[in-house]
Amino acid sequence: MLRVLDRLAGPPALIISALGETLVRNEPAQALFGDVSHYTGLERSEVYRWFVRPETERRRYPEHDRDRQSRAQVASLRAALAATGPNSRATELVRELTRKSPEFAALWDEQEVHRRFADHKTLIHPDLGEIEVDCQVLFTEDQSQALLVLTAPPRSEAAGKLELLTVLGSQQFSGERQQQGLG
Template sequence: MTADERDHLYRISGHNAPRRTPLDTHVAPQLQRVLDCLDHTPALVLSSLAETLVQNRLASALFGDRTRFTDLALSGIYRWFTDPTERAVYPDDHHSRQSRAHVASLRLAYGLAGADSRAGRLVRALRKESDEFRELWQRHEVATRFDDHKTLLHPEVGAMDLDCQALLTEDQSQTLLILSAPPRTEAAEKLALLRVLGHEQFASRSPEA
């Protein structure tokens, strides 16, 4: 049975469905296969705690290497509320919306995984470290969605208006996030330039033959 069918069976039997714990950090094979086909647009796989599990080269050129972090800092939600540099990729007037989106998605993961999970540990840490998080947490907003349009800032190519598509695993534990731009737009030209810059940076880091 699927997870939804299992939960339905429990409910019609008069029982509470077992708690789902969508916090696996091993990349789902089906998402990895799609990611491997995406060379010309930024793409990355995220956990339900906004942990970057894997990203392609263009996503690294756009965001930097987000897989390098460890412990709580692996979560983009944690970094958003504790590291001011995390917000530099978004325009200032987008910060409030992004903060709410992060908290709403964390509340969903917390509700599914429980207080003793990694989500619970993340919530406890952020309630101690961020006044903004504490205020937003009290709103009890819940969501599992991504904006279908984002404006992102890059230090070398500037602002880019990008479309955003999200492909989720069945249990919603992981998301393949794909960023793209319509053909023949300024954003598409900037992504093409970023792809060249990314290849040059990769080559400069590679050892000489």
């Protein structure tokens, strides 16, 4: 998957684990999602941060889409747990999230299972505003990792914004981290 990612200089692309941990990403993805390399332990999981740190993690999604995203996060984690078994890091993640997030616990009780990456969504960039993207995914054979690629229709406003991400790089995120007390 790294070879494929290395060839994707244009669209934002990242490789994540089944637990939502960013393993590697290209510059446009870094500019879109910010730097997550400083997280350790359970904080490395976007699922964990989504439910435990909603004030920072959810700002990349419009408010009207956050319930769908919450359900997708829980369903993906349930699929990861089914694949890895009861003595896994997924079990630890579920236990902690159930303890720390009533929202997670309620959604977990609904028992939805699926992995949903390939869809149309709107993301919010702090400088560029809303960007409508299509998310395509490629899984490893054992489905423990996924390559996500975000694209927009050619010559669309969203495509122009995605191109700007390569220019912006991660410049604004150093300031953003300082504002959050992380840098």
